[in-house]
Amino acid sequence: MVLTPHRYLVHLLKRDGQRLGDWPASVDWEPAGEWALWQGIRRGELPDAAVGTTTILPIWHARAGEPFVGGLRAAVTADGCRSESELPLSYFTRLVESLSANLVREGVLQPREEFHFLVSAFPAGREGDGIRAASREVPAPLPLSRGRLDRFLRRGMPSGPEIDGDMAVFIPRRILDEAIDLVRASPGIETGGIFIGRLRRDPRPEVFADVTALIPASHTEGSATRLHFTAASWAAIRDAIALRRRDEIPLGWVHSHPQEICETCEKRREGACAGCGVYFSADDVVLHRTVFPRAFGFAIVISPAAAESGFAWAMFGWRQGILAERGFFIIESRRS
């Protein structure tokens, strides 16, 4: 449960300081709550299967002071334990992008015109006070196996950006190859699957993800621009995990952005796309938020378009409540 005892306003200004307007900040606080909860679990400050209440509070702007916000503090209380994490002001970026896009459509802002934003916070009235519902959140078992992070790191080859505080994710090369084979087998059609494995607790304390298998998604409908997961897709994954009987859990998912689409993409034609094909679309964000809301969930996008030969991929995951590209480690197969 996430409580927000303040209401937030977003103020957009042109570069010269001209005020463009003020808007109530209607943002999804759940990822912030999940992030703070997960950080507390990673640091060993909260129980592994904690169900906590996260309170989001403003950190006042260092120079402008109250009511202007410089960041956010997420305080989690669970089972008598407490943990705090900070969130950046960029938590409001998606909202700001949406507001500025509307201003461009209305002709108030020119395309690519620079602007900046401020956020202010005020005590909320009762209606915005995160009223507790008459339901009860139930602890979900989060099985953590033991593991030594240093041993995995010795065998892991970094892929993508530095993990920079993110939970380490380890994927064996053969499983990544299976994902690429899945994409190769469906040329021009989006396809995907679910990574399963274990979360491991290192004594430092830290938690990391050990991917043990890829389950191709079934009961899906793929096209050149869409991969439709049906209700039966999720049940089939649960059944597959149960059949394996290895105490694995879904950790993340993979899907493809087919080459044909990238070849006709405007960004690619204009040379404006840095990583053609391997990006997270607005639909991908909603799917991830819906099916992988826990802060350890990750996603890989594979595209045959970005690389001159072979396939390109990128991993995305929750960082401070925001979905961002992140790195991971590939475990090379041991020679027999």
Next chain:
Amino acid sequence: MEEKFDGGVSVVVSDPWLQKRAELDVDPEASIRELVEGAIGHLSLPRNDASGRSITFHARLEREGRHMHADEITGVVLRNKDHVILEPDIDAGL
């Protein structure tokens, strides 16, 4: 859907991976559609896709291994402590 109802049933609702769960007291006269609407809120799941269209969630009754129909009545099909899994029809896409 009423949050509390004398003589109602208490069910556990969860996401597809059982990683987020909530226990709800359900009005026995409510429909499964109403149960799903309430559960989406209690599990803090998104209601709309990127285009603003409603996401369709199916309610799977674990005890019977089937998706319940939206018009079924909770007091008829659900028993205390039943587990209902919300499973979305949802798109990834470019």
